[in-house]
Amino acid sequence: MPETSAFAHPPAPPAVDVAFFDVDETLITVKSMFRFLEFHYRARGLPASAYAEAAGALRDRAAAGVSRLRTNSEYYRLFAGRPVEEVFADGRAWFGAESASGAFLHRPAVEALRRHRRDGALIVLVSGSFRPCLQPVAEHLGADVILCSEPERAHGRYTGHLERAVIGPEKGRLARELLARRAVPARRAAAYGDHASDLDLLRSVGHPVAVGDDLILGAHVARAGGTTLPGVRAPAAPGQGAPRRWRSWRPTPAR
DSSP: OOEEOOOSSOOOOOOOSEEEEOOBTTTBSSOHHHHHHHHHHHHTTOOHHHHHHHHHHHHHHHHTTOOHHHHHHHHHHTTTTOBHHHHHHHHHHHHHHHHTTSOOEEHHHHHHHHHHHHTTOEEEEEESSOHHHHHHHHHHHTOSEEEEOEEEEETTEEEEEEEEOOOTHHHHHHHHHHHHHTTOOGGGEEEEESSGGGHHHHHTSSEEEEESOOHHHHHHHHHHTOEEEOOOOOOOOTTOSSOOOOTTSOOOOOO
8 A cells, every 4th residue: 555655764663562553644644533524424425515514613613722522522423323334334435545545654653563563562543533444544554452432332323422532631541551451561662643632642651752743742752762753744735635536436325
């Protein structure tokens, strides 16, 4: 699968027993929740305006200062009543469509993950996104564990409620819990993230790695003796860059 290329010779990752990875704009070059929502709405045969309205409302809420935890919960309300099997099927199709663009995986972080895996480390994805988006990524990269937001299900459908949001401090808590359960000391674990909301995740390990130039993460890795990797380049303006190639996907009737 084609991947973004930021440098020819990535630094060797530290030898650890567990490696945690944020996903959006760390392992992949996009924000999975928004991109998947657009794809899912298109697959249902909804007009482009439906996605624009939903995404715009969430972005407006974030710009108004509403917490990431709250907007994360509001995002999953958009799937209320949808069959779980349908959403997972759309997730697999979305992954295939994104992969065809040739710029979906972020090579520096992906190469670090693969080296950790070759060295025998447990690979853990930690994300505020949900399994329909993350499962195909995990399978492709050979990740062992997914720690993610978990929307409530009932009778084979999503209810619109969120059982667990994996945002900010919760990422660190889940990482520490996994390390304790497996009796792995923090000094034998690494964590990769791109945004200040990943700070608690990076604080939970002895080998923090900042992906990109976030100032808060950069300050932490400098104090902790961690490292940095190149970040995802700024996204292209609408109409530029690699096409999403979703037109070949045949939408099911709106419902």
